[in-house]
Amino acid sequence: MDMSAATRMEAERSAPVTAQGLPAKVVARDVNVFYGEKHALKHVDVDIPDRGVTAFIGPSGCGKSTFLRCINRMNDTIASCKVTGKITIDNRDIYDPSLDVVQLRARVGMVFQKPNPFPKSIFDNVAYGPKIHGLARTKSELEAIVTASLEKAGLWSEVKDRLGDSGTGLSGGQQQRLCIARAIAVNPDVILMDEPCSALDPIATAKVETLIDELRANYCIIIVTHSMQQAARVSQRTAFFHLGTLVEEGPTERIFSTPRDQRTQDYITGRTG
Amino acid sequence: MNDHIVKSYDAEFKELDRLTAHMGGLAEKLLADAFAALERRDPNLAAATIASDKSIDTLELQVQERAILMIAKRQPIANDLRHIMTVLKITSDLERIGDLAKNIAKRALAVSGEAHPKPLMNGLRHMTELAMRQLKDALDALSSRDAGKAREVWHRDAGLDALYNSVFRELLTYMMEDPRNIGLCTHLLFGAKNIERIGDHTTNIAENVLYLVDGVAMTEERPKGDDTSSMVMSARTS
Ligand SMILES: Nc1ncnc2c1ncn2[C@@H]1O[C@H](COP(=O)(O)OP(=O)(O)OP(=O)(O)O)[C@@H](O)[C@H]1O
Ligand SMILES: [Mg+2]
Numbered sequence: 001m002d003m004s005a006a007t008r009m010e011a012e013r014s015a016p017v018t019a020q021g022l023p024a025k026v027v028a029r030d031v032n033v034f035y036g037e038k039h040a041l042k043h044v045d046v047d048i049p050d051r052g053v054t055a056f057i058g059p060s061g062c063g064k065s066t067f068l069r070c071i072n073r074m075n076d077t078i079a080s081c082k083v084t085g086k087i088t089i090d091n092r093d094i095y096d097p098s099l100d101v102v103q104l105r106a107r108v109g110m111v112f113q114k115p116n117p118f119p120k121s122i123f124d125n126v127a128y129g130p131k132i133h134g135l136a137r138t139k140s141e142l143e144a145i146v147t148a149s150l151e152k153a154g155l156w157s158e159v160k161d162r163l164g165d166s167g168t169g170l171s172g173g174q175q176q177r178l179c180i181a182r183a184i185a186v187n188p189d190v191i192l193m194d195e196p197c198s199a200l201d202p203i204a205t206a207k208v209e210t211l212i213d214e215l216r217a218n219y220c221i222i223i224v225t226h227s228m229q230q231a232a233r234v235s236q237r238t239a240f241f242h243l244g245t246l247v248e249e250g251p252t253e254r255i256f257s258t259p260r261d262q263r264t265q266d267y268i269t270g271r272t273g
Numbered sequence: 274m275n276d277h278i279v280k281s282y283d284a285e286f287k288e289l290d291r292l293t294a295h296m297g298g299l300a301e302k303l304l305a306d307a308f309a310a311l312e313r314r315d316p317n318l319a320a321a322t323i324a325s326d327k328s329i330d331t332l333e334l335q336v337q338e339r340a341i342l343m344i345a346k347r348q349p350i351a352n353d354l355r356h357i358m359t360v361l362k363i364t365s366d367l368e369r370i371g372d373l374a375k376n377i378a379k380r381a382l383a384v385s386g387e388a389h390p391k392p393l394m395n396g397l398r399h400m401t402e403l404a405m406r407q408l409k410d411a412l413d414a415l416s417s418r419d420a421g422k423a424r425e426v427w428h429r430d431a432g433l434d435a436l437y438n439s440v441f442r443e444l445l446t447y448m449m450e451d452p453r454n455i456g457l458c459t460h461l462l463f464g465a466k467n468i469e470r471i472g473d474h475t476t477n478i479a480e481n482v483l484y485l486v487d488g489v490a491m492t493e494e495r496p497k498g499d500d501t502s503s504m505v506m507s508a509r510t511s
Contacts, residue, residue, distance in 0.1 A: 257355075
């Protein structure tokens with residue numbers, strides 16, 4: 001699956017556009033990830049559109065989280081991990097040595113499987129990012145950012161009277177929306193979510209899904225999920241990973257109605273591959 | 274096709290297919306018996322045929338209940354969802370076929386007192402034979418997931434339409450020849466129309482088999498061989 005030099009040049013020259021004509025936000029070319037000797041992700045090529053939700057699905061251990069972590073360079077923190085190939089966001093190579101990783105992580109927010117609020121007040125959880133990135137000059141600016149972020153995350157009405165309470169005292173679903181508020185407070189372009197609803201009940205899940213659906217108008221969202229129904233509900237495009245390779249990527253409707261690859265079909269319909 | 278990881282899911286699909294095949298078998302028998310009752314003017318067979326339509330209705334309900342339960346329990350997608358949806362559509366076509374065959378049997382009751390000249394039945398017999406073959410092939414295509422066979426059924430429906438056409442003409446001629454034939458021929462005309470409609474439902478089944486196998490809905494215009502709607506005019510003016 002090696003890209004020819006010509007295709008590679010083509011990909012670099014023109015602004016990448018996905019199949020639907022949407023501008024591609026994140027573009028991966030021949031991305032490989034090794035954990036020591038283990039080749040965990042193999043030759044991944046994908047264009048992820050802006051302003052939309054892309055779901056990553058696939059069996060446990062297929063490399064979904066690994067690929068997600070490549071997009072904000074979280075893998076840098078794993079000593080044994082080596083990433084090759086090229087990933088661009090808005091045509092800018094994110095593995096360029098001159099790139100500021102802290103800046104990158106502000107532009108590429110991440111929400112994890114288990115809600116992980118800081119053991120601080122609700123206000124401080126959201127204010128933390130804007131503060132360290134210097135996004136607010138005054139206290140009232142900071143307050144405006146916190147309020148707006150909590151509103152966007154659909155949490156404002158539930159917490160506005162107890163902003164000083166600890167974030168860890170919220171319910172699981174509220175904590176997860178707090179983490180989403182924290183992620184959007186620094187005004188990112190891309191939001192990565194790794195199984196954001198797996199610890200939530202159906203109501204909290206529905207709230208987070210509604211939120212994702214609202215956020216997609218303004219962000220490039222990538223979500224890893226083990227729920228086929230969730231992928232079908234929230235995403236416009238779906239990518240299926242299997243044993244470290246990206247098997248199939250396309251419009252969600254097509255992937256869930258008429259997948260092209262037998263491995264995709266077996267996985268989504270719950271068959272033994 | 275690989276098996277589902279959850280074994281009981283496969284068992285549920287098998288049961289759905291078994292019920293559908295059973296319904297198909299009953300529909301075939303209903304059509305054969307309805308025509309035999311008409312041809313032999315056998316009121317007993319006609320009555321039994323009318324009564325047996327009930328079991329098709331019951332089966333359709335059973336399939337529906339199971340399908341709804343499966344959707345609720347398994348949240349099927351892709352080919353699994355198509356499988357369930359096509360079974361639902363096919364069983365509703367089979368139920369309609371049963372109804373139409375029942376109507377033919379009702380005609381048999383209505384004409385059981387009348388003597389009908391042999392040649393009058395020939396066209397109808399041909400239609401029934403072709404409709405039976407179509408239905409059998411469509412059901413075979415379903416059970417063997419044979420898109421080629423389903424496509425053949427789909428194309429052959431025009432033949433049944435053409436046959437209906439000529440039967441229509443023929444019965445019209447008999448009626449014009451001798452007005453005493455009008456009562457009987459009218460019943461036979463309805464019978465012929467019912468068989469033609471059975472052919473249409475059989476074509477629906479074939480289309481659903483194609484959708485099930487290929488995953489794309491049949492959008493081609495059906496080949497048509499029926500122009501009886503314009504023929505009434507020409508019969509009147511001739
Ligand atoms: N830090 C690590 N060190 C060594 N191997 C790792 C590390 N992280 C992941 N791997 C391996 O890389 C492969 C891909 O793991 P990854 O976590 O990306 O899978 P995943 O698709 O996210 O699975 P899950 O659905 O279970 O979260 C696995 O075989 C895993 O064991
Ligand atoms: Mg993971």
